Amino acid sequence: MIIADQKPLSEIQDMLAPYRKILLVGCGTCMTFCSAGGREEVATLAGTLLSENKDMTVDKMTIPQQCAVKFIDRLADKVGNYEAILSMACGNGVQAVANRFPEKPVLPALNTQFIGVEKEPGIWTESCMACGDCILWRTGGICPITRCAKSLLNGPCGGASGGKCEVSKDRPCAWQEIYHALKRLNMLHYLKEKPRVKDWPIHPGRIVREDLREVEAA
């Protein structure tokens, strides 16, 4: 999932300064699971804004996803009543809502951090950089691009100590983890193979699926 956290309240207040009628919108998917912008966080932020801005109207709404047009459309008959939308979605959701309502300021209440997982309650870690050419099948399910501090593709740098990365003693050496995973899976032969030339993505990414377009057009 995409992981985000809330912007400092002072920054949110600065963004909202020109507006008095705000629609605060949460997201029911990633932002709910990472406790950054679900129903609960929407209620908390709305309460804080109302208590700090006595002349402000803040109405709230949470839709299942802010990155899917069919759910964004649920806002259509409401946005006209507000001066701005404050979105508690990831940057992707904020842009999707802004694209749907180009006449309305859509402001981000969150800082989108990364694609990751919850390691334990209250701790999330990055696990994928969406490189477009996944190699997890030959790295024991551990991503060296994301989890090695130098994104090395051809093995460890040699600086690890006691299983920890030389860049930060707080994190394990990804290549040491890859070695142990491949050993456990009886796949160590992958370490002897030359890494393939990586086909890095060009941004902004775009996928065209002609099969789906044909179905839609039929």
Ligand code: SF4
């Ligand atoms: S190789 Fe790493 S960055 Fe690329 S898609 Fe796989 S997990 Fe994501």
Ligand code: SF4
């Ligand atoms: S110590 Fe391991 S994780 Fe850290 S930069 Fe070197 S190879 Fe990558």
